[in-house]
Amino acid sequence: MKSETADNIRSGKPIVKLRIEAAKKWQMLDLKELIYYKDLLYYFVLRDFTVQFKQTILGLLWAVINPVFQMVIFSVIFGKLAEISSDGIPYPIFSFSAILPFNYFSQSLSGASNSLVGNAGLLSKVYFPRILIPITPVLSKLVDFAIAFLILIVMMIFYGISPTWNIVYLPFLILMMIMASLGVGMWLSSLAIQYRDVRFAIGFFTTLLMYTAPVVFPASLILEKFSYTAYLFYGIYPMVGVIEGFRASLLGFRPMPWDLISIGAVSSVLLLITGALYFKRTERVFADVA
Amino acid sequence: MSTTAIDVKDVSKAFLIGLKDTRKETLGAAIFSWLKSPMQNYNILKRLNTYRHNEESEDLFWALKNVSFSVEHGETLGIIGDNGAGKSTLLKIISRITNPTYGYVDVNGRVASLLEVGSGFHSELTGRENVYLNGTILGMSRKEIDKKFDAIVAFSEVEKFIDTQVKKFSTGMRIRLAFSVAAHLETEVMIIDEVLAVGDAPFRKKSLSKMLEVAKSGTAVILVSHNPLAIQQLCKRTILLSHGKIIDSGITDDVMQKYLGGIYNDRTRQEWDLDEAPGSKEVKLIKAEVRQIEPNVPVIRPGDSFEFEFVFYLMLEEETNINVTFHLNDEYENLVFIGSTALTNIPYTAGTGYLKTICRIPSDLLNGGTYSVTKLFVLKGVSDLIYEHNEILSFEITNNYAHAHGKIGKIDGLLKPKLHWEVVANVESEIML
Incomplete structure (x- = not known):
């Protein structure tokens, strides 16, 4: 084998030097390393996505069926029977515009929380930046998100709703949604591999998250029933700002809720930072507990 | 020119073990312990964390204790020892899967660790997809794999099925493909655990010669195996681990003899x-x-x-x-x-x-x-x-x-009979007959 290795050694070309020692308690993400492993991330995401619908009959259609059925049920129960207010927006599109980001959020969370446990075999056999594992579902669920987004566009055409200029803020809202998902995802994944209780709690946790998010009701209801302070507190939950932002920018029935969005943005950044820190702190024990 | 590829210095690794579960005598005590069991479980799980302990704790198990050695570029080092001697823990530390409790390892160069063949192989993906997935897991870039793809597939002898889902592969095909990916890594340090024992005899032979080739190319290789023959064929120097300590190191034949002899403890x-x-x-x-x-x-x-x-x-x-x-x-x-x-x-x-x-x-x-x-x-x-x-x-x-005729090492062969030779010079006349 004519190898670069031998050439490198012969020519005395500097090669990677590394010291492996007892892990430090706190450390930051090594971004240079993440860039080195970008191809691995790509294949992880590809694997996650292709495997998801393998050996199913409906395949990608599932990415559509789930949110559509949720929308129908919500529209009948909360829209028709309970007559919950929807800020004057037709209830189906009102709920769908929330189901879209929320499903992404909850799917990323359950994907991330299972990710480390599901890849335990890899963790104890190969080195690569562990953080790639919870990042993977957060990225691969973006494909489902994009497919469901097409349904929203179809619905907007059906209801004759045209987006406002505020749609320029949509990428920012999506980024916020990804950051919040990744932040919580990192927390849950590293908790789950140490304490398998998380696996049992996650189903109940996402249901809880859904009913506390303004999915079936508008956030304005909080303002109406409680106070502005409560409303701002509510905004700490990042999905509140994301969902209300989605509605405002796409459907335009109300102005952009910048108060909710800015509070939510701060808390998603905090979630992301603390999630990464906690992940890096616990990372060193993964191989031992996996 | 030879340079140090791996320098292992006083590496120790502790695990916490052996928490006794006491049985409760009365119903009251049982209910009480059941109620407080979440707290207890939490503490047990916490203990899996290998970094929080004081040295005197009696539940402390030292998987490795003050292990030091070094490997040069182009050298192949064998590691042998019984189950539980600490071999795998040592390899895991060198391949960065887990950290040492004390001590450090200096590594010069990229490390490829093959503690398992086919890490991350997914049966729903095709052979091609798995080559890329496995290759990137092992630290190759997509470009590198592109370059070596044909060689990998040719070595594995599964060309015809490369676009078939791996779940339709036979076990042998799967292992051959996985090994081929690993064999085409070009890193300065390679860590191999038992993977030579894969596939059928012809493929094993092919793998072995590939490993020899890798070692000759300047890569430092650390090999752990229970197969004494593989170690003897590939490694000049071997380390014998027992209960987390190096108890012997040196020329493979000597260490091997000591190790294999030690199994029976010389009962004469x-x-x-x-x-x-x-x-x-x-x-x-x-x-x-x-x-x-x-x-x-x-x-x-x-x-x-x-x-x-x-x-x-x-x-x-x-x-x-x-x-x-x-x-x-x-x-x-x-x-x-x-x-x-x-x-x-x-x-x-x-x-x-x-x-x-x-x-x-x-x-x-x-x-x-x-x-x-x-x-x-x-x-x-x-x-x-x-x-x-x-x-x-x-x-x-x-x-x-x-x-031993001035040569250090075992004289090959099982027997050492006294043979009767006849050596006669100038026999032209006899042969002419």
């Missing part, structure tokens, strides 16, 4: 009192011994004559012809020969009482190495087995290096 003599002696209702084994014949020589050397002695106590109702047979094996579990009284012409019968058998091994027969009597049979007549004893004796025939 075993003796029992009659009432404790192992055996059946017709015969008890009282003594088994192997010894040098020459007085005042403590060891058996290659070429020496030595003898086995087996003493039995027989409890037979009538005088019967008794046969004693044993198997002598070498350290690689090869049967060297079978010794049996049935093969001699000594007719004897025995009833109740002691029976002593001595078997003398002629001089100039066996070469140096570790040998063991793996089986001892006592038979009535030639076919009626009345007792069988396994792994009874183990001993070493100690190589005398002074006679």
Whole structure:
């Protein structure tokens, strides 16, 4: 084998030097390393996505069926029977515009929380930046998100709703949604591999998250029933700002809720930072507990 | 030019183990402990964390203790040891899967660790997709894999199925593909655990020569295997680990002999009192011994004559012809020969009482190495087995290096017979005839 290795050694070309020692308690993400492993991330995401619908009959259609059925049920129960207010927006599109980001959020969370446990075999056999594992579902669920987004566009055409200029803020809202998902995802994944209780709690946790998010009701209801302070507190939950932002920018029935969005943005950044820190702190024990 | 590829310095790794679960005596105590069990479980899970402990804790288990060694570029180092000796933990530390508790490892170069073949292989993906996935997991970039893809597929011999889902592959095909990916890594350091034992014989041979090629290309290789032959073929130097410590290191043959000899702990003599002696209702084994014949020589050397002695106590109702047979094996579990009284012409019968058998091994027969009597049979007549004893004796025939023609290491071959040679010069006239 004519190898670069031998050439490198012969020519005395500097090669990677590394010291492996007892892990430090706190450390930051090594971004240079993440860039080195970008191809691995790509294949992880590809694997996650292709495997998801393998050996199913409906395949990608599932990415559509789930949110559509949720929308129908919500529209009948909360829209028709309970007559919950929807800020004057037709209830189906009102709920769908929330189901879209929320499903992404909850799917990323359950994907991330299972990710480390599901890849335990890899963790104890190969080195690569562990953080790639919870990042993977957060990225691969973006494909489902994009497919469901097409349904929203179809619905907007059906209801004759045209987006406002505020749609320029949509990428920012999506980024916020990804950051919040990744932040919580990192927390849950590293908790789950140490304490398998998380696996049992996650189903109940996402249901809880859904009913506390303004999915079936508008956030304005909080303002109406409680106070502005409560409303701002509510905004700490990042999905509140994301969902209300989605509605405002796409459907335009109300102005952009910048108060909710800015509070939510701060808390998603905090979630992301603390999630990464906690992940890096616990990372060193993964191989031992996996 | 050789440079240090891996420098392992005082590496220690501790795990917490052995938490006793106490059984509750009363219902009240049981309910109480059930109520507080979440707290207890939390503490137990916390203990899995290998970094929080004080050294005196008695639940502390040192998987590795002050291990130091280094490997040069282009060198292949073997690591052997029993299960639980700390081999895998050591490899995991060097491959960055887990951190040491104390000490450090300096690595010069990219490390590829093959603690398993086919890490991350997914059966729903095609062979092609898996090559890329597995390759990137092992640290290659997509471009590198693009370059080597054809070579990888050719080596694995699964060209025809490369776009088929891996779940439709046979186990052998899967393993061959996985090994091929690993074999085409080009890193400065390679860590291999037992992966040579994959595939069928021709593929194993191919893998072995590929590994030799890799080692020659300047890569530092660390190899852990239970297969002494693989280690002997690939590694000049070997480390013997036992209970987390290096107990021997040096030339592979020497370390290997010590290791394989150590398995049997050199039992050259075993003796029992009659009432404790192992055996059946017709015969008890009282003594088994192997010894040098020459007085005042403590060891058996290659070429020496030595003898086995087996003493039995027989409890037979009538005088019967008794046969004693044993198997002598070498350290690689090869049967060297079978010794049996049935093969001699000594007719004897025995009833109740002691029976002593001595078997003398002629001089100039066996070469140096570790040998063991793996089986001892006592038979009535030639076919009626009345007792069988396994792994009874183990001993070493100690190589005398002074006679090794100036070369250090084991003289190859199982036997060391004194051969009769005739060497005649100037025989043209004879050949012409």
